[in-house]
Amino acid sequence: MVDMKISLCGVQLDNPVIPASGTFGYGREFAELYDINMLGTFSFKGTTGKRRFGNPTPRIAECREGLINSVGLQNPGVDSVIGEELPALAKVFSKPVMANVSGFSIEEYVSVALKLAAQKQVGWIELNISCPNVHNGGMVFGTDPKQAAEVVGAVRKALDSQKASGGSRPLIVKLSPNVTDLAEIAFACEDAGADGLTLINTLQGMRIDLKTGRPVIANRIGGFSGPAVMPVALRMVYQVYERVRIPIIGCGGVSSAEDVLEMMLAGATAVQVGSANLVNPYACRDIIEALPETMKKYGIETLSDITGGAH
Amino acid sequence: MIKAELTVKSNRQIADRTWEMILETPSGMTDDFRPGQFINIRIDGLYLRRPISICDWSDDTVTIVYKTVGRGTEAMSRIEAGAKIDVLLPLGNGYNTEAENVGERPVLIGGGAGVPLMYCLCRRLVSEGVVPAVVLGFRTAGEMFYIERFREMNIEVAVATEDGSYGVKGFVTDVMSDPGYTSFFACGPEGMLRAVDRAAKADIPGWFSFEERMGCGFGACMGCSCETKYGSKRICKDGPVLERGEIIW
Ligand SMILES: Cc1cc2nc3c(=O)[nH]c(=O)nc-3n(C[C@H](O)[C@H](O)[C@H](O)COP(=O)(O)OP(=O)(O)OC[C@H]3O[C@@H](n4cnc5c(N)ncnc54)[C@H](O)[C@@H]3O)c2cc1C
Ligand SMILES: Cc1cc2nc3c(=O)[nH]c(=O)nc-3n(C[C@H](O)[C@H](O)[C@H](O)COP(=O)(O)O)c2cc1C
Ligand code: FES
Numbered sequence: 001m002v003d004m005k006i007s008l009c010g011v012q013l014d015n016p017v018i019p020a021s022g023t024f025g026y027g028r029e030f031a032e033l034y035d036i037n038m039l040g041t042f043s044f045k046g047t048t049g050k051r052r053f054g055n056p057t058p059r060i061a062e063c064r065e066g067l068i069n070s071v072g073l074q075n076p077g078v079d080s081v082i083g084e085e086l087p088a089l090a091k092v093f094s095k096p097v098m099a100n101v102s103g104f105s106i107e108e109y110v111s112v113a114l115k116l117a118a119q120k121q122v123g124w125i126e127l128n129i130s131c132p133n134v135h136n137g138g139m140v141f142g143t144d145p146k147q148a149a150e151v152v153g154a155v156r157k158a159l160d161s162q163k164a165s166g167g168s169r170p171l172i173v174k175l176s177p178n179v180t181d182l183a184e185i186a187f188a189c190e191d192a193g194a195d196g197l198t199l200i201n202t203l204q205g206m207r208i209d210l211k212t213g214r215p216v217i218a219n220r221i222g223g224f225s226g227p228a229v230m231p232v233a234l235r236m237v238y239q240v241y242e243r244v245r246i247p248i249i250g251c252g253g254v255s256s257a258e259d260v261l262e263m264m265l266a267g268a269t270a271v272q273v274g275s276a277n278l279v280n281p282y283a284c285r286d287i288i289e290a291l292p293e294t295m296k297k298y299g300i301e302t303l304s305d306i307t308g309g310a311h
Numbered sequence: 312m313i314k315a316e317l318t319v320k321s322n323r324q325i326a327d328r329t330w331e332m333i334l335e336t337p338s339g340m341t342d343d344f345r346p347g348q349f350i351n352i353r354i355d356g357l358y359l360r361r362p363i364s365i366c367d368w369s370d371d372t373v374t375i376v377y378k379t380v381g382r383g384t385e386a387m388s389r390i391e392a393g394a395k396i397d398v399l400l401p402l403g404n405g406y407n408t409e410a411e412n413v414g415e416r417p418v419l420i421g422g423g424a425g426v427p428l429m430y431c432l433c434r435r436l437v438s439e440g441v442v443p444a445v446v447l448g449f450r451t452a453g454e455m456f457y458i459e460r461f462r463e464m465n466i467e468v469a470v471a472t473e474d475g476s477y478g479v480k481g482f483v484t485d486v487m488s489d490p491g492y493t494s495f496f497a498c499g500p501e502g503m504l505r506a507v508d509r510a511a512k513a514d515i516p517g518w519f520s521f522e523e524r525m526g527c528g529f530g531a532c533m534g535c536s537c538e539t540k541y542g543s544k545r546i547c548k549d550g551p552v553l554e555r556g557e558i559i560w
Contacts, residue, residue: 022533023527024531025530025531025532028530029548033312045533053538054533054536057523057537058524059536060524060525060526060535062357062359063358064358065358066358069526069534071536074533074536226358275358277531278359278532279353279358279359281312281314281527281529281531
């Protein structure tokens with residue numbers, strides 16, 4: 001028997017496989033297909049203070065080994081998530097879920113994070129300061145070490161103030177690859193009180209339709225993800241691992257059990273799977289089922305042992 | 312929704328740039344299919360699946376008809392009988408013909424790649440004892456298909472071609488003049504749908520099937536959303552069929 005358990009900021013997971021935010025909704029569509037309790041956990045759709053429709057369509061463009069999206073944080077707003085999505089989720093998922101939080105101001109990040117951290121079902125807050133698809137928000141905070149530290153520090157302080165009432169949670173910060181020195185931003189987040197990091201959100205990209213001569217995506221530029229970005233994600237996890245002591249969730253292009261091992265060797269404690277869920281709705285189930293065999297093939301008995309093994 | 316590997320029974324060209332593919336299905340799979348639903352096809356070498364409407368089905372087959380417009384559909388046209396393809400199906404809400412009050416004389420309006428869906432719907436309505444009128448639009452006579460199949464059901468078919476090479480020269484709206492229609496169903500390019508909405512009498516119910524670029528096709532990514540009068544809807548899951556009264560043009 002191989003051991004796939006890992007510990008993420010003090011919470012035990014049965015395995016390191018976590019569907020990434022924005023590719024798994026609030027779990028519903030997938031719970032109809034397989035028992036999602038087999039997942040380590042999952043990160044739900046980026047949630048903001050108010051309902052957002054997001055960007056105009058087309059929002060999706062095909063790329064070689066990947067796609068570009070410009071959904072723009074479409075979500076029903078934090079109050080609907082708490083009132084409707086979480087109760088529905090409780091019926092099909094009994095593990096702690098990762099709450100992906102977005103915002104356009106520090107106040108919004110703090111208030112959404114506090115509301116979600118107060119929910120029993122929520123195991124971690126994943127602060128998305130890296131969405132490339134909204135103006136004046138998201139990524140602005142994630143591309144400058146000072147601003148990143150400010151928003152992380154503010155959310156940290158707010159969460160700490162709720163410790164006594166049980167309304168605090170580990171704080172994971174999701175970073176953007178669209179920067180020159182990610183390690184520096186990662187370090188600033190750790191310093192400001194982050195308990196973990198998710199690397200990476202999408203890379204900015206675009207496609208042009210030859211028939212019209214215009215960008216395919218209505219917003220012109222979107223976020224690039226899928227197998228094509230994995231070498232970039234891997235390199236970033238590898239570099240950041242050398243600069244911080246907090247756990248890293250590796251994300252970007254992961255589509256197979258082999259990819260999971262590669263991410264972990266680079267320095268990841270756990271792994272998120274995004275785009276793969278869209279083209280194969282069973283991707284995470286398939287990866288988890290293939291992990292034991294793949295571990296055996298490479299002589300791995302305890303999965304958590306390999307984190308950072310490539311250094 | 313099911314993810315299945317289906318065997319291609321046949322894949323043949325039926326008109327210019329237009330192909331018909333028949334897939335073998337295990338028994339029971341097609342039992343709950345509805346007109347207006349679609350399948351999402353994985354194609355070797357391409358990352359995203361391609362959505363194509365269900366055109367027809369039997370106990371052990373499902374038929375799709377597609378136009379070759381780009382890399383994906385061109386690659387599909389090269390798939391040979393006997394090959395296996397990975398599909399998700401059935402997807403989307405589809406038309407609920409039983410629940411809706413279509414009246415005695417619904418009109419089905421299909422443009423180009425929207426024609427296969429109208430064939431599917433026509434068969435369903437005829438089996439329910441309703442005799443719809445059918446209005447089809449094509450670019451040119453060489454791209455026409457399935458006209459005879461509609462006529463075999465004793466259906467009156469009016470055809471418009473953009474270049475006038477067959478039927479009336481113009482668009483579907485030029486041949487949907489009957490004031491007696493009790494409802495309509497339309498599928499085709501968005502410009503056509505808009506024109507149909509304007510041309511149809513204001514007091515009859517109507518349904519449209521929309522297209523949008525899709526990331527997943529089953530409701531997970533929010534890639535295909537549109538705003539309606541009743542909030543935002545995902546074309547792939549809450550659509551592709553939307554009711555006339557909810558659409559914000
Ligand atoms: C619900 C639904 C049902 C459809 N039914 C049919 C049908 O029965 N017959 C038929 O011929 N076509 C149908 N289409 C359109 C068909 O999906 C596109 O023609 C096809 O995806 C084009 O792929 P491509 O690789 O050849 O073209 P490319 O232009 O190379 O495709 C690039 C990307 O854009 C997407 N795309 C391009 N055109 C469309 C479009 N019109 N709608 C949605 N996505 C598009 C592709 O899926 C792909 O991701 C349907 C579309 C939808 C959404
Ligand atoms: C359609 C889509 C929507 C996304 N929405 C979010 C989101 O709301 N919040 C977030 O933090 N990341 C979002 N992402 C980014 C993914 O979570 C992930 O970081 C990225 O896609 C890279 O991983 P992948 O290559 O496995 O997809 C989204 C990605 C896609 C493709
Ligand atoms: S295409 Fe993903 S939600 Fe519709």
